[in-house]
Amino acid sequence: MSTMNTVGRPTTPNTVETKPDTLTGGRGLLQDEALIFEGEGWGKTGVDLPEPKTDGGDLGGLVRADPIGLPGLSEPEAMRHYVRLSQKNHAIDLAIYPLGSCTMKHNPRLNEKMARLPGFSDIHPLQPQSTVQGALELMDSLSHWLTTLTGMPAVALSPKAGAHGELCGLMAIRAAHRAAGHGLRSDKPRNKVLVPTSAHGTNPATAAFVGYQVVEIAQTDDGRVDLADLEAKLGDDVAAIMVTNPNTCGLFERDILEISRLTHEAGAYFYCDGANFNAIVGRVRPGDLGVDAMHINLHKTFSTPHGGGGPGAGPVVLSEALAPFAPAPWVVGGKDGFKLVEFAEDEAEQAFGRLCAFQGQMGMYVRALSYMMSHGSDGLRQVAEDAVLNANYIKARLSDLMSAAFPEGPCMHEALFDDEWLKGTDITTLDFAKAMIDEGFHPMTMYFPLVVHGAMLIEPTETESKAELDRFIEAMRALATAAKAGDVDRFKAPRSTPPCGVWTKPARPASRSCAGPRRRAATGRRDSFGGGLAPPLLRADMEPMSAPASASSAPPHPGLGFRAFVVTIATLMALNALAIDAMLPALPQIGADLGVLADNDRQWVVTAYLLGFGGAQIVYGPLADRFGRKPLLLIGLGIYTLFGLIAALAPTFDTLLIARALQGVGAAALRVLAVSIVRDCYSGRTMARVMSLAFIVFLGVPIIAPSVGQLVLFFAEWRAIFLVLGAAGAAGLVWCFLKLPETLHPEYRLPIQFSRIAAGFRESLTHRQAVGYMLGMMMITGALFGFINSAQQIFADTFGRPNVFPIAFAGIAGAIAVASILNARLVERMGMRFLSHLALFGFTGMAALHVLVSALGHETLWTFIALQAATMLFFGLVPGNFGALAMQPLGHIAGTASSVQGLITTVGGA
Numbered sequence: 001m002s003t004m005n006t007v008g009r010p011t012t013p014n015t016v017e018t019k020p021d022t023l024t025g026g027r028g029l030l031q032d033e034a035l036i037f038e039g040e041g042w043g044k045t046g047v048d049l050p051e052p053k054t055d056g057g058d059l060g061g062l063v064r065a066d067p068i069g070l071p072g073l074s075e076p077e078a079m080r081h082y083v084r085l086s087q088k089n090h091a092i093d094l095a096i097y098p099l100g101s102c103t104m105k106h107n108p109r110l111n112e113k114m115a116r117l118p119g120f121s122d123i124h125p126l127q128p129q130s131t132v133q134g135a136l137e138l139m140d141s142l143s144h145w146l147t148t149l150t151g152m153p154a155v156a157l158s159p160k161a162g163a164h165g166e167l168c169g170l171m172a173i174r175a176a177h178r179a180a181g182h183g184l185r186s187d188k189p190r191n192k193v194l195v196p197t198s199a200h201g202t203n204p205a206t207a208a209f210v211g212y213q214v215v216e217i218a219q220t221d222d223g224r225v226d227l228a229d230l231e232a233k234l235g236d237d238v239a240a241i242m243v244t245n246p247n248t249c250g251l252f253e254r255d256i257l258e259i260s261r262l263t264h265e266a267g268a269y270f271y272c273d274g275a276n277f278n279a280i281v282g283r284v285r286p287g288d289l290g291v292d293a294m295h296i297n298l299h300k301t302f303s304t305p306h307g308g309g310g311p312g313a314g315p316v317v318l319s320e321a322l323a324p325f326a327p328a329p330w331v332v333g334g335k336d337g338f339k340l341v342e343f344a345e346d347e348a349e350q351a352f353g354r355l356c357a358f359q360g361q362m363g364m365y366v367r368a369l370s371y372m373m374s375h376g377s378d379g380l381r382q383v384a385e386d387a388v389l390n391a392n393y394i395k396a397r398l399s400d401l402m403s404a405a406f407p408e409g410p411c412m413h414e415a416l417f418d419d420e421w422l423k424g425t426d427i428t429t430l431d432f433a434k435a436m437i438d439e440g441f442h443p444m445t446m447y448f449p450l451v452v453h454g455a456m457l458i459e460p461t462e463t464e465s466k467a468e469l470d471r472f473i474e475a476m477r478a479l480a481t482a483a484k485a486g487d488v489d490r491f492k493a494p495r496s497t498p499p500c501g502v503w504t505k506p507a508r509p510a511s512r513s514c515a516g517p518r519r520r521a522a523t524g525r526r527d528s529f530g531g532g533l534a535p536p537l538l539r540a541d542m543e544p545m546s547a548p549a550s551a552s553s554a555p556p557h558p559g560l561g562f563r564a565f566v567v568t569i570a571t572l573m574a575l576n577a578l579a580i581d582a583m584l585p586a587l588p589q590i591g592a593d594l595g596v597l598a599d600n601d602r603q604w605v606v607t608a609y610l611l612g613f614g615g616a617q618i619v620y621g622p623l624a625d626r627f628g629r630k631p632l633l634l635i636g637l638g639i640y641t642l643f644g645l646i647a648a649l650a651p652t653f654d655t656l657l658i659a660r661a662l663q664g665v666g667a668a669a670l671r672v673l674a675v676s677i678v679r680d681c682y683s684g685r686t687m688a689r690v691m692s693l694a695f696i697v698f699l700g701v702p703i704i705a706p707s708v709g710q711l712v713l714f715f716a717e718w719r720a721i722f723l724v725l726g727a728a729g730a731a732g733l734v735w736c737f738l739k740l741p742e743t744l745h746p747e748y749r750l751p752i753q754f755s756r757i758a759a760g761f762r763e764s765l766t767h768r769q770a771v772g773y774m775l776g777m778m779m780i781t782g783a784l785f786g787f788i789n790s791a792q793q794i795f796a797d798t799f800g801r802p803n804v805f806p807i808a809f810a811g812i813a814g815a816i817a818v819a820s821i822l823n824a825r826l827v828e829r830m831g832m833r834f835l836s837h838l839a840l841f842g843f844t845g846m847a848a849l850h851v852l853v854s855a856l857g858h859e860t861l862w863t864f865i866a867l868q869a870a871t872m873l874f875f876g877l878v879p880g881n882f883g884a885l886a887m888q889p890l891g892h893i894a895g896t897a898s899s900v901q902g903l904i905t906t907v908g909g910a
Contacts, residue, residue: 033084037069045072090442096464096472100414100445100457101200101248103278103300110374111303111367120366125358129339135362136338140331142369146296146315149380151287154323156316156330158360162275165295165314166206166242168327168355172293172318173240173269174210175325175352182239182267184211190239190268196225198249198449200273203242212239219451221682223249223406223416225259231831232769232885234266244273245289246280248449249406250391250414250457260290269293269322277301278461279388279413282381292319302368313364324350329359386462387413390469394458397473401480405452413461419454427483427491429454434493439475568740569678570694572633572670575640575732576613579667579725580606581705581813584791585806586718593718594653603790608657612664613671618900620672622760626752629673629680630742634733636669641729648722663725670732679887680743691880706806764890764900773886777905780843780878787868799861808865815869819876832881839877846871 073081090097097104115121123132143155156172159165170193177183182190193207196217204214215238218229225243234241241263245253253259263270272286272294278301280286286294298313299306306312318326328351329340340359341348375383388410395404395415403421419429433443433456445457460469482490583590583605591602624632643663650656674694682690712720764770791809796802819839826835850867853859890897 030087031080031084033081033088036071036081039071039073039077039081095441096460096468097442098444098458098460098472099442100250100416100459101275101448102445103276103297103413103459103461105278105300105303105461106463107303107305107367108371108374111370114370115363115366117366120362123362130337133337136331136340137333138369139359139365140333140338142315142365142372143331145369145372146317149281149285150291150294150296150317151285152291152294152317153287153320154318154326154330156318156326156355157313157365158327158329158355159295159314159316160356160361161312162200162273162295162297162314163202163206164355165297165316166202166271166273167210168314168316169271169293169295169318169322170206170210170212170240171327171352171355172316172322172325173271174212175350176269176322177239179325179350188236190237192235192238194230194233194238194241194268196243196247198223198247198451199242199244200248200275203244203273207240207242217241222408223247223251223451224253225255227255227258227262228832228884230259231262231833232889234262234268236267238266238268240269240271240292242271242273244275245286246276246412248276248457249452250411250416250459251406252280252412256289264290275300276413279384281384282377282379283384286317287319292322293317298364298368302371304364304367304371311361311364313361313368315360325352327351327353327355329354383462384413387460390460390462390464391415391458393466393469394460394473398476398480401477401484402456405455414457414459416449416452417456417458418452419456421480422454422483425483425486426488429456431491431493432456432479432483435479435491435495436475438493438495439479441472441475564739565681566690566694568735569674569690571732571735572674573694575670575725575728576667578705578708578728579609579640579644579663581809582709582712582721582725584706584809585710585713586721588796589713589718590653590656594650594656596653600793603793604657605660608660609664609667612661613668614664614905616665616668617672620669621676621897621900622752624673624676624744625760626749628742628744628746628749629677630736630740632669633673633677633736633740636666636673637729637733637736639663639666640670641726641733642666644722644726644729648719648726666729675883675887677740677743691884694880704810706809710806760897761900764897767889770886770890770897773882774900774904776840777879777882777886780840780875780882781905783847784875794864795861799864801861804861808861811865812869812872815873816876819873820880823877823880832885836878836881836885839874839881842874843871843878846874 092104092106119134120138123135129136139157143157146155147153156168159168174184177190178186182188184191191211191213192215193204193212194215194217195204195207197219204216207214215233217233218226220226224247230241241259243253243256243259245256247253260270269292270290272289272291274286274294274296277286277294277296281301293316295314295316296302298304298315299311304311304313316326328344328348329342330348331338332341332347344351344353372380391412391414392410395411398404398415398417399407401421402417403419405416405418422428422432429446433446436443445455445459447455448457449455460472464472479490587602587605590605591597596602620632620636640663643659643666647656647659647663650659675691678690678694708724709721712724791805795805795808823835846867850864850871853863853867887897
């Protein structure tokens with residue numbers, strides 16, 4: 001059997017052995033060491049014990065008859081065996097330990113000396129409390145430090161790890177809701193916990209363990225909680241939100257106060273994962289941020305040895321609202337000394353119970369308090385400052401060679417890089433990490449957080465000197481340079497490290513074209529080797545996440561900047577508006593030329609287009625999810641152009657209607673794919689901002705379209721308008737072919753399967769938020785279509801002023817454009833839901849006022865224009881936000897969802 005030194009644990013059936021070029025196979029002074037059961041000396045013993053005098057017969061048939069399977073070792077042999085094995089492990093005492101999200105800092109030996117004092121190390125949890133007053137006083141002092149540093153009134157010391165602390169916090173929250181009548185089995189249960197996509201995996205696991213349904217919150221383009229998505233998902237069924245701050249992307253949640261406000265307004269509690277408290281200790285008090293519960297990893301922030309499963313300690317600080325529900329025991333002091341409150345009575349009457357049999361990890365308490373007292377308050381503040389400084393130093397020194405996941409602005413305690421810079425090198429994050437081991441450095445955290453593709457998360461902590469950081473950085477830069485230079489053989493690790501077997505590397509996915517590596521599959525996660533889909537992160541009863549999108553500041557394509565992207569999307573949407581509104585001045589001429597006498601029959605020129613436009617949208621979504629956005633978009637533009645030209649040549653009214661319906665079929669692709677492309681690249685408020693900016697351009701078309709139609713009629717007959725539409729479609733076709741990238745990466749494309757499509761339609765039609773906002777869009781869009789269809793007739797027949805129609809229509813449409821400009825400025829401050837709901841009330845109120853004015857006989861041309869413009873001003877604040885809110889929870893099926901949304905809003909509205 002191969003020894004551990006030469007092969008390790010094989011991960012595949014085939015193993016590779018690399019032996020050093022020495023006569024004995026030795027590696028310097030590192031000794032080869034066999035596994036314990038591979039050793040010799042089965043017939044010897046390392047100790048000399050007298051024969052037992054007690055008869056073992058009382059064990060009955062349980063007396064061992066065979067050897068125990070381990071060799072006899074003398075004390076030197078046993079000592080050397082474990083020392084040699086220890087030399088094969090990395091440790092913080094050897095070199096920098098850059099594991100992100102782990103805070104592997106130096107453990108001062110003073111702390112160890114204090115923990116080994118007999119008064120702490122030799123006591124027993126069942127001793128009389130009068131004999132352990134020093135230990136209880138230490139626990140009381142530690143509690144005071146923790147509550148002071150966090151600005152929280154209470155602390156539960158007993159949790160033994162971070163995840164144990166999460167359990168404590170959520171159980172306190174569950175107890176508080178139960179006391180308020182909102183328990184999980186009550187008539188009005190709060191049964192959901194909201195968790196960001198970038199959270200530690202223990203957050204959703206703990207929430208599910210406690211009995212809550214986990215709902216993921218999307219991430220913004222710059223790696224933070226999406227406030228719009230949070231606001232949309234908060235409700236009277238939410239018990240809590242779990243947010244890590246600073247988060248796992250190494251970023252401070254700048255909207256933390258707003259997160260707290262929204263959470264508390266919804267009646268939920270704010271749980272903060274304190275795993276990264278090291279970045280803000282002494283600088284920020286979580287209690288001042290509105291946090292209700294937060295665990296603190298003493299073994300991370302306050303420097304006690306950890307790793308390999310323990311030991312640890314995860315005390316939980318609690319707000320005033322949750323303090324009564326803290327678990328026993330806790331320490332109280334009085335004139336008679338210190339005592340433990342251990343029973344659910346008096347001040348502990350509402351305690352939810354106990355988390356462990358005794359008082360927690362005493363050794364961890366001693367080490368943590370020793371660390372706090374030796375640093376003092378000013379020293380702890382410097383801990384945070386130096387940790388952040390060191391991380392930003394690494395980010396600054398490496399960003400010219402490696403791609404920072406979130407390049408804008410400073411990071412906090414850890415620097416996060418993605419694998420975009422490895423594109424085209426045939427080298428993966430795992431390859432790079434193995435090469436780091438060959439160079440003598442422990443790798444950073446790999447493939448976490450999951451929201452960043454090929455993540456490399458580096459946390460240097462505050463205890464590394466500049467010299468050690470520079471040594472680490474130079475090694476990283478040398479490896480990065482080698483990777484970019486094509487030195488692939490260097491990354492066929494291990495070269496000098498004992499290998500762990502043969503591993504076949506999967507093909508690296510091609511470059512994602514839509515502005516960054518931050519998107520991940522919504523129904524599964526990328527496995528740690530970069531290939532295939534691993535099992536889903538969420539249980540079947542959890543809500544799917546909305547895929548985080550890329551940074552708005554980064555262009556979706558090298559030749560298409562953000563502004564050009566917005567203009568392109570707006571133009572695609574505007575072609576639809578042009579095809580509707582440019583027709584309006586020509587309706588009387590079309591009717592006269594093609595023998596259509598009834599005014600209402602002429603409106604079929606618009607209605608036929610809308611029916612084709614609405615009905616075809618149901619097809620484009622699934623096709624776009626399978627074949628990509630760009631091919632379907634180009635086909636749609638081709639159909640739009642072709643049937644625009646056919647309509648120009650139509651000999652009869654029926655032929656014209658057929659051509660118009662088919663032109664609408666082509667335009668349906670523009671609508672569906674424009675929304676899908678935006679959703680591929682952006683989410684939340686940024687998506688709403690993009691849509692609002694696009695609406696500004698889009699709504700400029702109705703302002704000028706009737707005038708354009710009227711201008712064409714001054715020089716030619718009505719058929720020339722369709723020629724203009726065909727030319728516009730052709731121009732859009734050429735532009736998109738040359739400039740617009742494919743935004744749906746092949747790894748996110750979905751096969752055309754009836755069951756999957758049906759599931760997508762079913763989800764789109766059953767998700768409460770999506771359906772509600774789609775129906776709202778349908779009704780308000782119906783009001784718009786009603787106005788468009790009848791506008792020319794109203795001005796010509798009702799008021800007898802057909803010449804005023806183009807100008808008045810432009811003014812009314814201008815009100816919508818003004819509203820969209822306002823919306824783009826206001827939505828990121830006020831939120832989509834609040835702003836659009838407020839506007840909907842305004843729209844309804846103005847429409848009701850208009851009905852009242854008309855019913856009382858006071859309607860004139862000018863009151864009609866003024867009231868209609870005011871109504872449309874409120875209308876302009878609704879569609880972009882309602883559309884974004886409807887699409888927000890359906891980002892993982894954006895094409896299908898956009899089709900369903902388009903069908904319902906357009907056909908229903910028409």
